[in-house]
Amino acid sequence: MERIIQQTDYDALSSKICALQFNYLPPNKGTLSESIDDTLQCLYSDIKSLHFEYYKTLKEKSRNVYGKINKLMRNPFPVMNYGTYLRTLAIDVSLIKYIENFPKDQPFQIVNLGSGSDLRFIQYLKMYGGRIKRFVDLDFKDAIILKQSILKDSTNLDQSIRSFEGKYVILQGDLKDVEGTLQQLKQYLDPKLPTVFITECVLCYMTENDSKQLISTIMDTFATGFWISYDPIGGADVNDKFGTIMKRNLMDSRNLEMPTLLIYNSKLNYPQRWENEKSQIDIKDMWNFLSEAISDTEKRRLRSLQFLDEIEELKIMQSHYVILNTAWD
Numbered sequence: 168m169e170r171i172i173q174q175t176d177y178d179a180l181s182s183k184i185c186a187l188q189f190n191y192l193p194p195n196k197g198t199l200s201e202s203i204d205d206t207l208q209c210l211y212s213d214i215k216s217l218h219f220e221y222y223k224t225l226k227e228k229s230r231n232v233y234g235k236i237n238k239l240m241r242n243p244f245p246v247m248n249y250g251t252y253l254r255t256l257a258i259d260v261s262l263i264k265y266i267e268n269f270p271k272d273q274p275f276q277i278v279n280l281g282s283g284s285d286l287r288f289i290q291y292l293k294m295y296g297g298r299i300k301r302f303v304d305l306d307f308k309d310a311i312i313l314k315q316s317i318l319k320d321s322t323n324l325d326q327s328i329r330s331f332e333g334k335y336v337i338l339q340g341d342l343k344d345v346e347g348t349l350q351q352l353k354q355y356l357d358p359k360l361p362t363v364f365i366t367e368c369v370l371c372y373m374t375e376n377d378s379k380q381l382i383s384t385i386m387d388t389f390a391t392g393f394w395i396s397y398d399p400i401g402g403a404d405v406n407d408k409f410g411t412i413m414k415r416n417l418m419d420s421r422n423l424e425m426p427t428l429l430i431y432n433s434k435l436n437y438p439q440r441w442e443n444e445k446s447q448i449d450i451k452d453m454w455n456f457l458s459e460a461i462s463d464t465e466k467r468r469l470r471s472l473q474f475l476d477e478i479e480e481l482k483i484m485q486s487h488y489v490i491l492n493t494a495w496d
């Protein structure tokens with residue numbers, strides 16, 4: 168099962184490369200009405216070159232994985248590209264808003280749990296390097312070995328990492344082993360500093376108990392923190408078949424299990440993993456995010472990229488993906 172779960176990283180990477188190739192990402196200036204729009208532009212200034220460089224090096228490293236990703240990219244559905252655009256943007260908006268609230272001299276740490284091939288660490292360390300004490304990526308051993316070797320073999324990416332002077336740490340581990348994960352994190356992180364934890368499409372592969380234990384242990388250990396989590400939800404309405412169909416399709420096509428898709432199935436139920444008196448929770452689905460946060464000009468730009476005949480399909484799909492933000496201290 169570990170190998171099957173780990174391979175979902177190739178879906179995430181191929182979706183991102185595809186959204187970049189079709190110009191969904193980066194978002195245009197004026198995407199958000201909020202003041203962080205300029206910061207976003209800066210964050211995304213070299214997102215394309217970073218990812219294309221990673222992808223190019225991946226080709227030389229592992230023909231097998233490159234082939235898998237290429238195959239996934241051959242049939243790019245607009246709804247998928249929208250999904251990647253919204254997911255990427257929603258996470259960055261949450262992260263930037265949290266960071267921008269701090270005084271300018273406040274150091275902080277970021278941890279990407281189940282980071283896979285995600286390259287946010289480069290974007291954030293370039294932009295906030297002076298203030299980030301550590302940026303940690305953690306994933307299963309095989310995912311990390313491949314990522315490390317790609318980063319090392321790409322001259323540009325390797326040079327970036329060297330310029331971060333030890334602030335970037337990449338760890339192999341299994342999040343189900345909560346004690347082991349915590350011991351590793353404590354080696355590199357200061358539990359007294361504000362720390363952001365990101366789980367992007369990761370908790371959905373963990374059982375209810377494992378993910379709850381991971382969250383409560385981290386929240387008990389780090390004095391001040393912010394959790395950003397993104398996942399699909401199965402739907403709570405009796406007539407809503409999204410979760411049942413998704414679960415069945417994943418099992419039939421890949422033998423892949425999403426143990427909590429039908430448990431944390433709604434905006435009401437998804438936050439239950441975090442619920443304790445210390446934290447306040449904000450949750451929205453990606454359809455809310457598209458409708459409310461994205462400017463009309465940007466929506467027009469998105470519509471011009473590919474022909475999308477089924478707005479209703481997009482709405483159903485994006486209503487079943489949520490982003491949760493919770494801060495504690």
Ligand SMILES: C[S@@+](CC[C@H](N)C(=O)[O-])C[C@H]1O[C@@H](n2cnc3c(N)ncnc32)[C@H](O)[C@@H]1O
Nearest residue numbers: 173175176179281282283306307341342343367
């Ligand atoms: C769908 S991918 C998402 C990757 C990345 N977060 C992103 O969104 O681009 C899920 C990732 O979670 C990792 N993952 C899932 N369960 C894990 C666990 N128990 N321990 C470590 N990594 C895990 C997988 O290996 C995979 O890289």
